[in-house]
Amino acid sequence: MKEIPKISEAEFEVMKVIWKNEPISTPEVVEIVSKKVDWKPNTIQTMLSRLVKKKALKTRKHGRVFVYTSLIEEHEYVGQKSELFLKQFFGGALNSMVLNFIENDQLSKEDISELRKILSERDRKEGEK
Structure with missing residues (x-):
């Protein structure tokens, strides 16, 4: 199984937006996430940076903005988290x-x-x- 980085619950909220809309720019991520959660733009940008460092996202510069795409697929992440949940609480x-x-x-x-x-x-x- 492919190594999937550990993603916090807050980072997962950002990932869901990216999975649904990729490729997506920083301003677009900020706009969408801000409608769902009461976070400041800097907080969202910090999470994007963390996700890039964790190799969950890749980024490229397009003009004056950064554009993000995922390096892991949603079904892979959800599958791994589901398996861990089952093992932790129900012995698998x-x-x-x-x-x-x-x-x-x-x-x-x-x-x-x-x-x-x-x-x-x-x-x-x-x-x-």
Whole structure:
């Protein structure tokens, strides 16, 4: 598995904007993030710099602004974080996590129905192989 840098929750907010809009300039990132979170432009620029240093982003100068693109894909990052969460809290067992949600009434009837639908679709695809 590819080495993915550690990204703070705040940096993750910036990454989500970049993943959705890349390539994207500093002013554009600042504008979008500022609408979601009450951060000053300097704070957002600091996070961009940190993400470049962590090799989560690459930057190039375009005229008078910097333009950012990601070096890691969102699905890679989310996959790694999900796996770490499962290992930390449920010993890596997805069924234990789902059972925990069911036993604590944290899944609605709609959630359970959606899970059944996903599993049925997965079974159908597996049967076609």
